[in-house]
Amino acid sequence: MPKDFLKGANDEYDVIVIGSGLAGMTSANILGRAGYSVLLLEQHYKLGGMATWFKRPGGHIFDVSLHGFPYGMIKSCRRYWSPEIAAAIVPLKNIRFDNPMFSLTTTYNRDDFTRLLTDRFDVAPATVKAFFDTARGMNFYDDQAMTTGQLFEQFFPGRQDVVRLLMEPIVYANGSTLEDPAITYGIVFSNFMSKGVYTFEGGTDRLIQMMEAELLANQVDVRIKCDVEKINLRQGRVASVTVNGRTIKARSVISNANLRATIFRLLGEEQLDRQFVDQAREVRLNNSSTQVYMALKPGETVDESTGDLLFSSTAREFRTDLLLNRDVTSRTYSFYYPRTRPDGRERTLLVSSTNAHFQDWSDLSDEEYQASKADLIETTLDAVETYVPNIRRRLAHVEASTPRTFRHYTQHVAGASFGTKFEGLAISRGLPEQVKGLYHAGSVGIIMSGWLGAINYGVIVANDVDSMLMAAATSAPASS
Amino acid sequence: MTPDEIREEILDILENIAPDEDLGDLDDGVAFVDQLELDSMDFLDIVMELRKRHRVQIPEEDYTELASMASTVAYLTPLMKDLQKA
Numbered sequence: 069m070p071k072d073f074l075k076g077a078n079d080e081y082d083v084i085v086i087g088s089g090l091a092g093m094t095s096a097n098i099l100g101r102a103g104y105s106v107l108l109l110e111q112h113y114k115l116g117g118m119a120t121w122f123k124r125p126g127g128h129i130f131d132v133s134l135h136g137f138p139y140g141m142i143k144s145c146r147r148y149w150s151p152e153i154a155a156a157i158v159p160l161k162n163i164r165f166d167n168p169m170f171s172l173t174t175t176y177n178r179d180d181f182t183r184l185l186t187d188r189f190d191v192a193p194a195t196v197k198a199f200f201d202t203a204r205g206m207n208f209y210d211d212q213a214m215t216t217g218q219l220f221e222q223f224f225p226g227r228q229d230v231v232r233l234l235m236e237p238i239v240y241a242n243g244s245t246l247e248d249p250a251i252t253y254g255i256v257f258s259n260f261m262s263k264g265v266y267t268f269e270g271g272t273d274r275l276i277q278m279m280e281a282e283l284l285a286n287q288v289d290v291r292i293k294c295d296v297e298k299i300n301l302r303q304g305r306v307a308s309v310t311v312n313g314r315t316i317k318a319r320s321v322i323s324n325a326n327l328r329a330t331i332f333r334l335l336g337e338e339q340l341d342r343q344f345v346d347q348a349r350e351v352r353l354n355n356s357s358t359q360v361y362m363a364l365k366p367g368e369t370v371d372e373s374t375g376d377l378l379f380s381s382t383a384r385e386f387r388t389d390l391l392l393n394r395d396v397t398s399r400t401y402s403f404y405y406p407r408t409r410p411d412g413r414e415r416t417l418l419v420s421s422t423n424a425h426f427q428d429w430s431d432l433s434d435e436e437y438q439a440s441k442a443d444l445i446e447t448t449l450d451a452v453e454t455y456v457p458n459i460r461r462r463l464a465h466v467e468a469s470t471p472r473t474f475r476h477y478t479q480h481v482a483g484a485s486f487g488t489k490f491e492g493l494a495i496s497r498g499l500p501e502q503v504k505g506l507y508h509a510g511s512v513g514i515i516m517s518g519w520l521g522a523i524n525y526g527v528i529v530a531n532d533v534d535s536m537l538m539a540a541a542t543s544a545p546a547s548s
Numbered sequence: 549m550t551p552d553e554i555r556e557e558i559l560d561i562l563e564n565i566a567p568d569e570d571l572g573d574l575d576d577g578v579a580f581v582d583q584l585e586l587d588s589m590d591f592l593d594i595v596m597e598l599r600k601r602h603r604v605q606i607p608e609e610d611y612t613e614l615a616s617m618a619s620t621v622a623y624l625t626p627l628m629k630d631l632q633k634a
């Protein structure tokens with residue numbers, strides 16, 4: 069008989085959270101801590117969603133999405149998780165750029181960017197200041213008419229090199245383009261570039277283990293291998309979910325699944341207002357990624373001046389569409405030195421990431437797909453050679469992932485790495501107006517994605533749910 | 549609670565939210581963001597904390613009322629006047 073992953077689960081909860089990505093886990097933790105009964109359902113056998121890792125023989129542990137996040141993670145982890153989790157967040161010191169326009173290393177904060185832009189790029193200090201202040205002052209409710217491209221044109225007309233320095237990391241961080249609203253750039257940029265780039269000491273595995281322990285301490289009922297099939301309504305209100313052959317009731321449901329999957333697969337459009345459905349259909353997904361994971365043989369090291377995060381490109385021009393092209397000219401390398409896991413075995417690993425279109429990978433036959441993957445690995449190794457000489461001989465393990473891999477593991481429509489474009493935010497926020505008690509929390513609208521964005525969005529939604537449950541409790545007639 | 553007690557309560561919440569800030573010279577008439585390093589998540593924390601401590605509900609469209617200490621106290625006074633200080 070198959071194992072019952074819901075053994076001992078109650079028939080009813082205050083809150084059911086579908087998906088254990090960072091947003092889902094954070095909502096569950098806050099509501100569990102506040103005293104609600106919470107059931108967290110994850111379809112995969114591991115928690116964390118895209119905040120994930122995998123192990124390979126020989127003591128190699130690869131992090132999939134731990135390339136860097138903003139300073140704000142420290143505060144959010146301290147408040148919504150624990151001081152121990154916050155204490156493990158450390159800065160990455162060497163952020164390096166290498167492309168035909170310039171080659172430099174930066175600590176990636178406002179002071180250092182100001183220094184680079186004025187000294188190396190000869191931009192007037194007043195312009196740099198005005199640009200930073202404008203980016204910093206942007207709010208998500210501001211005017212959306214101006215695009216990121218127009219914002220750059222206003223401050224740095226004709227300066228492709230400056231645009232490249234300021235934009236390339238953000239394109240990698242969230243897949244945004246020069247055509248997206250300037251506010252998405254402004255908000256992410258001022259989050260990211262004001263105080264440097266940070267990482268989690270001990271790796272993703274340690275973070276997720278600590279989070280799981282915290283969830284359990286807060287009485288959250290955590291279940292893996294529970295693939296939710298349906299969200300059920302009664303009289304326009306959320307009533308239960310169907311999972312592993314059971315129907316479990318809930319006063320509220322938070323879906324951390326992809327926004328489009330939540331609306332069209334879990335819920336079904338017939339439950340919703342026509343206009344809302346049309347708008348939801350129009351929400352554009354963000355792009356996906358490819359990655360090549362490389363582990364060096366035990367004892368092989370790379371000098372740390374090679375960089376923690378290296379944005380490398382051989383493209384002469386900077387165009388956001390080129391970054392998505394299958395004919396890859398730009399790669400971001402993350403180096404994981406032995407200090408990444410101070411308590412682990414001494415290993416040096418390297419992950420190369422590129423943004424990618426799902427369609428470029430989805431329609432391939434199995435044979436073509438395997439050949440494309442092999443080609444991705446070989447061309448990446450050729451490119452890495454510049455920074456890590458003799459890489460092929462020093463390698464213990466190499467493998468690749470594609471947009472198909474990401475879809476397979478997270479069930480994200482089209483393997484989207486960064487949720488949806490900006491318009492997804494309004495749909496995500498609008499869901500509870502359509503169906504009472506149903507909420508969505510997870511990467512949407514560019515600004516709510518990434519590790520920090522997902523955690524903070526989980527907090528925002530937990531606040532909405534707490535408010536709704538409390539109001540319902542106060543207004544309900546006494547039952548006993 | 550009286551306006552003074554509400555002010556004390558907000559200060560207590562702010563101390564937890566921004567432990568590194570000196571709240572001693574807070575100017576009640578000036579926006580919090582112009583004196584303290586607060587972001588939108590910090591304001592959300594104030595809202596969540598008030599709900600947890602006093603079951604006070606502040607709808608999202610009213611968050612702007614929390615701009616300064618003076619406006620916060622003025623906004624909360626009618627909502628909290630019948631509550632007892634803990």
Ligand SMILES: Cc1cc2nc3c(=O)[nH]c(=O)nc-3n(C[C@H](O)[C@H](O)[C@H](O)COP(=O)(O)OP(=O)(O)OC[C@H]3O[C@@H](n4cnc5c(N)ncnc54)[C@H](O)[C@@H]3O)c2cc1C
Nearest residue numbers: 087089090091111117118133135136296485510511518519
């Ligand atoms: C290659 C790559 C690199 C990245 N690098 C960085 C980086 O360096 N820094 C950074 O800040 N961010 C990075 N990100 C982005 C970041 O990882 C994500 O934005 C964030 O982890 C998303 O969290 P989330 O809560 O939105 O949900 P997700 O992580 O998408 O989790 C959703 C969860 O829901 C589960 N689920 C879905 N459907 C169901 C169902 N029906 N029933 C049960 N469970 C279900 C999924 O299995 C998954 O666990 C990267 C992403 C990728 C793909």
